[in-house]
Amino acid sequence: MTSTKKRLSRYNPASEDFHKEEFPFYWLARVYGRYTMGMEKLLKKIDLDIPRWRVLNILFENKEASISEISEHAIAKLSTVTKIVYRMKDDGLVETRPCEQDGRVTQVSITEKGRQAFFAMHDITDELFHKSFQGLTEAQVRKLNQVLAKVFDNLPES
Template sequence: MSAKIATPHAKKTWPFYWISRVDQRYVQVLEKRLKPIGIDAPRWRVLMSLREDTHLSVSEIAEFSAMRLNTTTKVVQRLAADGLVATRVRPTDARATEVSLTAAGERMGALALAEVRDIFDIAFRSVSTEEMDVLNGILEKVFDQLKRM
């Protein structure tokens, strides 16, 4: 199935335009809301990836948080220096460094999560549950198609 799209520069019919704009604006709002509590968007992404899994390798965090591996490594190093994460050699694979949240990281993550939930509530206030399901389904399909390229 092929979508009927006029031209890539026609913003009203080019979904990637809107995906990029929404992401850009979300990151701007996120940075503004997280700065007072002392973190930025990349640190938020790492903290949130670790809230779902107790121990993740740096590579797994990079994949989950959609950041480059070298960027993720630097963010993890900064978080470790701030006492928000701890690292260890993965017991089953000495080549992998595992990362986990410290108690301070848990607290910082909870503060950040409250801000992000507020952003979400405001951004999706006029979007129904059904519309959210459709949006997520479409984006997942597009992502899966792009992964095959």
């Protein structure tokens, strides 16, 4: 066993030295779960949910995106995102149209009502965001993002 594998063995669930509290995915799951519960509670107050929150964030940043691009950024199945987008269209939050270059592709854009929902959702969730990173410096948050991006890149796509 290489020295790197030996050093990392205690973080591996298959190891005899394993303790769940030392498993990074244990903490990722707990952080994500707690954050999600807080977000759901807050977003419910303005008739939104996390899938709509994701789509609105993606569209606000990109102005327009195809359903497959939204699916990629949201890390969600294409069929799931399609259902979410069409529910959001029914709610007046987004508009859809065929792509000019490829009619098989559906382009999605945010409406004025969607922009209002975007600002409302950020107003209501802002405190949760700041509380989540209380006591961390900007450099620590940046490093956390770098480490998580590296782990993400190491994982298989499917």
